[in-house]
Amino acid sequence: MERVNGPLLEFTGVTLRFGGVTALDDVSFEVEPGELFAIIGPNGAGKTSIFNCLNGVYRPQRGTITLDGTSLLGRAPAAIAGLGVARTFQNLGLFAHLTLIENLMLGRHHLMHTGFFSGMFWWGRAKREEIAHRAAVEEIVELLELEPYRRMPAGLLPYGVAKRAELGRALAMEPRLLLLDEPVAGMNLEETEDTARYLLEVRRELGLAMILVEHDMSLVMDLADRVLALDFGVVIATGKPSEVQDDPHVIEAYLGGAA
Ligand SMILES: Nc1ncnc2c1ncn2[C@@H]1O[C@H](COP(=O)(O)OP(=O)(O)OP(=O)(O)O)[C@@H](O)[C@H]1O
Ligand SMILES: [Mg+2]
Numbered sequence: 161m162e163r164v165n166g167p168l169l170e171f172t173g174v175t176l177r178f179g180g181v182t183a184l185d186d187v188s189f190e191v192e193p194g195e196l197f198a199i200i201g202p203n204g205a206g207k208t209s210i211f212n213c214l215n216g217v218y219r220p221q222r223g224t225i226t227l228d229g230t231s232l233l234g235r236a237p238a239a240i241a242g243l244g245v246a247r248t249f250q251n252l253g254l255f256a257h258l259t260l261i262e263n264l265m266l267g268r269h270h271l272m273h274t275g276f277f278s279g280m281f282w283w284g285r286a287k288r289e290e291i292a293h294r295a296a297v298e299e300i301v302e303l304l305e306l307e308p309y310r311r312m313p314a315g316l317l318p319y320g321v322a323k324r325a326e327l328g329r330a331l332a333m334e335p336r337l338l339l340l341d342e343p344v345a346g347m348n349l350e351e352t353e354d355t356a357r358y359l360l361e362v363r364r365e366l367g368l369a370m371i372l373v374e375h376d377m378s379l380v381m382d383l384a385d386r387v388l389a390l391d392f393g394v395v396i397a398t399g400k401p402s403e404v405q406d407d408p409h410v411i412e413a414y415l416g417g418a419a
Pocket of ligand 2: 208
């Protein structure tokens with residue numbers, strides 16, 4: 161059931177433990193529809209664990225997670241993807257031997273009724289579906305300016321382009337909430353600036369909510385509406401980027417990590 165008002169995502173009182181390690185300790189936050197919400201924190205702070213709880217890879221011991229009022233807890237990752245949560249990975253998650261277009265078509269797999277492989281046969285319903293999915297994928301290719309690479313195997317794409325293709329595959333799922341885990345990791349300055357531009361473009365064109373996990377502080381400060389700072393699984397600050405940047409707990413967490 162779709163609710164008209166209220167946050168898109170409610171992540172409330174989540175605690176996640178691995179043996180003696182508390183990866184997330186009573187973590188709460190909300191993401192509004194269309195919001196670009198960033199999560200920062202030193203290595204091992206629990207950022208990726210939040211994503212893994214959100215998309216059903218980890219099952220927290222405590223807390224609730226709801227998308228538009230629907231609980232995500234206890235659902236399989238594929239089911240959560242079907243509810244509209246898409247993610248990109250800290251390391252590239254493309255199929256190297258498939259072309260860029262084929263990788264994007266795979267992103268739409270859960271939206272297809274006839275399935276990817278039967279969809280390759282050109283008759284009847286499968287044909288109509290294939291055409292509709294191709295059109296949706298081509299729109300994303302255009303939005304992310306990936307035309308020159310359409311038929312290239314993903315394994316041969318330059319790094320920055322491959323990261324963009326991965327973003328494209330996540331968008332091909334038509335998510336309501338997109339989880340981006342370090343989208344500019346390993347990129348040079350130019351690629352980073354391009355990515356920032358594409359993320360702003362995606363947001364403007366598609367209006368979906370995003371959670372951005374990123375170590376690049378200038379990117380976070382430029383893009384995010386709000387920022388949550390984590391340290392050792394505990395929320396130490398939430399607020400506007402400028403507020404969080406100046407928060408003494410945040411400064412201490414980063415200086416402590418550097419010392
Ligand atoms: N599957 C797991 N088994 C055991 N411990 C885990 C597992 N996943 C995460 N942890 C632990 O949980 C804590 C948080 O890890 P997480 O990967 O969420 O951090 P992160 O903030 O994403 O770090 P980074 O910036 O290095 O990516 C760490 O202490 C980590 O060792
Ligand atoms: Mg991580």
